[in-house]
Amino acid sequence: MYLKAYIPKYKPRGLGSKTVDFRESELAQEALQQQQMQQPLSFVDALNSMAQIILAKEDALKILQGITDILGKTLAVDHCLIYAIDFEKHRSIGLCEWLNPQCHDFSHTNTVHNLELFTNGCQYPQMSQGWLESHIDRINPCLKEDDLAVLLHKKRHIKSLLWYPFYFSQEGYYLLVFHQISERRTWQEEEISFINAATNQVSIAFQKIQLLTERQQAEEALNKTNQELENRVAERTVELRNIIERLQSQNAMSKASHKETQQVEEALQISEQRFRAVFEKTAIGMGLVDVTGKLIASNPALHKIIGYSPEELRSMTLADYTHPDDIAYDLALYQELLAGKRDYYQMEKRFLKKKGELFWGRLTVSAIRCTQGKIQFTFGTVEDINERKQAEEALRQSEARFRGFVENANDIIYSLTAEGILSYVSPNWTDILGHDVSE
Incomplete structure (x- = not known):
C-alpha cells in the first residue's frame, strides 16, 4: 500500500565502498576469506536473478519481494527489509521483508513507524550518505542517542545490523536493512560492494514500478473514460429510443388526427359551400357587420333590395339607409345585443333605397361569438315585405271605405x-x- 507513494522520481544514486565502522580480529577475517573465492560468482548470479525478476514481473510487490528474498539468501542474513524513510510525513514505511525460516522466535517488523523512535539513527545516513553498522557488543552512538539500541539489540535480540541508504532526496531516502540474530557478524568489503550494486538494481526496480504505476493509472483512466463513454452512449441510446417511440406514437396520433382534421375540413368545406350557395342565391338580403356597425360582407340579394353596390355599402352606416323614425329603435336593440342582454332581435323597419325610395323590410340580427363568448360579428338578414305592407295598407283602406258605406x-x-x-x-x-x- 506504500509503494505508490514512495516510488522515486529522480535518478538513483547508490553508495561506493566505504570502510566498515568496526572490524573483528584478524582471526575472524581469515575464517571468512575461505568463502571469498565463491562469493563473487554468487553475487553476480544474485544480481542477474534480480535483473530477471525486474524484467519478468509486472507486480510491484512481487518485484520487491523477489529482490528482498535474493538479498537475504545471498548474504545469508537472518532478516532483510526495504524501508522508505519519509522526513516530510515523519515516518518510516516497511515495503517488504525476508525472514530466515530458521529464526522461529523473531517476529516480522514490516510496518509503519514514527521517526521519533530513531530520529538520529535515520538522520545520520541522510547527512553522511553512508551506511550505519551496529553490534550488540559495540553499539553505534547514533542508536544510543535515540534509545533505539535498547529496542533493537536488547528487546529484538539483534546481534548485528547494517542499514544501507540509497535514493536520497530532500523528503527522505530508501533503506536496505540487514539483521543478524543468531550470531554476531562483521560485514566484508565484498558484501558491501554487492549491497551497493544491489541498490542500483533496486533503483531500476523502482523505476519500473513507477512505469507500471503510471501505466496502471493510465489504464484505469482509460477504462474510466471508456466506461463513461459507454454509459453516455447507453443513456443517449435510451434517449433516442424514447424519442423514436414518442415520434412513432405522435406520428400515429398525427395520422389519426390528420384524418380527423381532414374529415372536419371536408365537413367545413361542404358546410361553407352550402352556406355560400345560400348566401349567394337566396332572395333574402344578408350582411356581416362588425361590432362598430360597419358592413364587411353582403350578398347580391341585399344589393338588389337596397340598391347599393358592395363597395358603397361598406362605406355606409346604419343611419345612411334607415328611415329617420326607425333609427333610434334599431340602435337601441343593437346595443342590447352587444351588451349581451339578448342573442338576437327582429323588427320591421323602413329602408331608404339609393334613389330615395322607401320600402319595408323585416330585419333579423344575431350575435356571432368567439369560443370565449365575446361577440366578434353580427349577422343580419333583410326580407323584403314591402308588397305585404302595401297589401295591408290597401286592405285597411278598403275596410275603412266599407265600414263607412255600411254605417251610412x-x-x-x-x-x-x-x-x-x-x-x-x-x-x-x-x-x-x-x-x-x-x-
Missing part, C-alpha cells in the same frame, strides 16, 4: 255565421226594428 246605408246590413247566428248588424238596426243590437 239606409237598409239594415247584417251577416250570419254558418250556424245562423248574427255576427254583425249595421247601426240602423235599432232605428228600424226598435231592438237593441245586444238583444
Whole structure:
C-alpha cells in the first residue's frame, strides 16, 4: 500500500565502498576469506536473478519481494527489509521483508513507524550518505542517542545490523536493512560492494514500478473514460429510443388526427359551400357587420333590395339607409345585443333605397361569438315585405271605405255565421226594428 507513494522520481544514486565502522580480529577475517573465492560468482548470479525478476514481473510487490528474498539468501542474513524513510510525513514505511525460516522466535517488523523512535539513527545516513553498522557488543552512538539500541539489540535480540541508504532526496531516502540474530557478524568489503550494486538494481526496480504505476493509472483512466463513454452512449441510446417511440406514437396520433382534421375540413368545406350557395342565391338580403356597425360582407340579394353596390355599402352606416323614425329603435336593440342582454332581435323597419325610395323590410340580427363568448360579428338578414305592407295598407283602406258605406246605408246590413247566428248588424238596426243590437 506504500509503494505508490514512495516510488522515486529522480535518478538513483547508490553508495561506493566505504570502510566498515568496526572490524573483528584478524582471526575472524581469515575464517571468512575461505568463502571469498565463491562469493563473487554468487553475487553476480544474485544480481542477474534480480535483473530477471525486474524484467519478468509486472507486480510491484512481487518485484520487491523477489529482490528482498535474493538479498537475504545471498548474504545469508537472518532478516532483510526495504524501508522508505519519509522526513516530510515523519515516518518510516516497511515495503517488504525476508525472514530466515530458521529464526522461529523473531517476529516480522514490516510496518509503519514514527521517526521519533530513531530520529538520529535515520538522520545520520541522510547527512553522511553512508551506511550505519551496529553490534550488540559495540553499539553505534547514533542508536544510543535515540534509545533505539535498547529496542533493537536488547528487546529484538539483534546481534548485528547494517542499514544501507540509497535514493536520497530532500523528503527522505530508501533503506536496505540487514539483521543478524543468531550470531554476531562483521560485514566484508565484498558484501558491501554487492549491497551497493544491489541498490542500483533496486533503483531500476523502482523505476519500473513507477512505469507500471503510471501505466496502471493510465489504464484505469482509460477504462474510466471508456466506461463513461459507454454509459453516455447507453443513456443517449435510451434517449433516442424514447424519442423514436414518442415520434412513432405522435406520428400515429398525427395520422389519426390528420384524418380527423381532414374529415372536419371536408365537413367545413361542404358546410361553407352550402352556406355560400345560400348566401349567394337566396332572395333574402344578408350582411356581416362588425361590432362598430360597419358592413364587411353582403350578398347580391341585399344589393338588389337596397340598391347599393358592395363597395358603397361598406362605406355606409346604419343611419345612411334607415328611415329617420326607425333609427333610434334599431340602435337601441343593437346595443342590447352587444351588451349581451339578448342573442338576437327582429323588427320591421323602413329602408331608404339609393334613389330615395322607401320600402319595408323585416330585419333579423344575431350575435356571432368567439369560443370565449365575446361577440366578434353580427349577422343580419333583410326580407323584403314591402308588397305585404302595401297589401295591408290597401286592405285597411278598403275596410275603412266599407265600414263607412255600411254605417251610412239606409237598409239594415247584417251577416250570419254558418250556424245562423248574427255576427254583425249595421247601426240602423235599432232605428228600424226598435231592438237593441245586444238583444
